[in-house]
Amino acid sequence: MRRSLLFMPGNNPAMLQNSDVFDADGVIYDLEDAVSVTEKDAARILVSQYLDSLRRTPPMEIVVRINGIDTEYWEKDLQAVVSDKIDSIMLPKAQVCYLNQLDEELTKIEKAKGMTKKINVIPIIELAVSVLQIDDIVKAPRVNGVLLGAEDLSSDLEVARTKQGNEILFPRMRLAYACAAYKIDAIDTPFTDTNDNEGLEADCNFVANLGMNAKAAIHPNQVPVINGVFVPSAKNIDWALRVEEASKQAAAKGLGVFSLDGKMVDKPVMDRARKILLKARKYNLIDGEAE
Numbered sequence: 001m002r003r004s005l006l007f008m009p010g011n012n013p014a015m016l017q018n019s020d021v022f023d024a025d026g027v028i029y030d031l032e033d034a035v036s037v038t039e040k041d042a043a044r045i046l047v048s049q050y051l052d053s054l055r056r057t058p059p060m061e062i063v064v065r066i067n068g069i070d071t072e073y074w075e076k077d078l079q080a081v082v083s084d085k086i087d088s089i090m091l092p093k094a095q096v097c098y099l100n101q102l103d104e105e106l107t108k109i110e111k112a113k114g115m116t117k118k119i120n121v122i123p124i125i126e127l128a129v130s131v132l133q134i135d136d137i138v139k140a141p142r143v144n145g146v147l148l149g150a151e152d153l154s155s156d157l158e159v160a161r162t163k164q165g166n167e168i169l170f171p172r173m174r175l176a177y178a179c180a181a182y183k184i185d186a187i188d189t190p191f192t193d194t195n196d197n198e199g200l201e202a203d204c205n206f207v208a209n210l211g212m213n214a215k216a217a218i219h220p221n222q223v224p225v226i227n228g229v230f231v232p233s234a235k236n237i238d239w240a241l242r243v244e245e246a247s248k249q250a251a252a253k254g255l256g257v258f259s260l261d262g263k264m265v266d267k268p269v270m271d272r273a274r275k276i277l278l279k280a281r282k283y284n285l286i287d288g289e290a291e
């Protein structure tokens with residue numbers, strides 16, 4: 001369950017050292033687009049050394065975006081960064097064949113290093129062929145979330161990338177439906193204007209209503225806005241709490257269906273209320289532990 005994932009250049013030591021102060025649910029140490037070809041080796045070493053230096057478990061998910069499998073860098077990236085210190089690998093320009101290859105390599109590394117955890121994978125949908133493979137990508141080994149990469153996707157389609165985003169409506173909806181079907185995170189593309197928080201909030205609300213549940217950020221200032229949108233509203237929390245209480249009373253009477261505010265409440269409605277309360281408790285919006 002994620003709301004925000006913050007990209008950080010892998011060759012920026014200051015940002016790496018401060019990556020736990022931005023309140024993002026996850027940080028993505030980027031070895032790909034944010035790093036020039038001449039800096040690849042240096043960035044890989046820097047991220048590896050930073051991970052080795054960690055003496056406590058960070059409060060956020062640790063993700064590393066490696067270089068694509070169609071490059072000469074990806075295997076070196078994995079050897080350098082994969083350990084129990086990280087949680088997920090982000091794979092650019094994902095395709096099913098690449099995900100299978102990545103799974104095989106991660107399995108070898110985990111075994112060779114005697115790791116205690118299994119690394120998750122977050123594929124990036126940023127090619128037209130990837131959009132067509134979404135149904136299979138969400139089922140690929142280790143995948144527990146999928147990110148839409150609109151800049152590269154627009155380039156692949158040879159269309160202009162706009163703030164309004166009509167050009168990416170189809171892949172956004174495809175991704176949201178596929179991820180919902182397999183109960184994994186649908187993560188929206190970053191909003192690239194870091195000076196327009198109003199536009200960012202509107203974009204977050206738009207994709208949330210499409211069914212996406214998280215968004216990537218490219219600047220720490222975007223994180224509070226994203227976190228504020230991808231949580232249940234006070235109105236929805238109040239409704240879910242009343243459904244929860246009414247469900248307990250109905251269960252005590254042996255009822256599986258009941259009425260609340262003149263509307264029928266059955267299992268799908270109760271499931272929706274549970275999901276709202278699970279997220280609300282996870283992010284400390286109400287008392288109680290997330291189950």
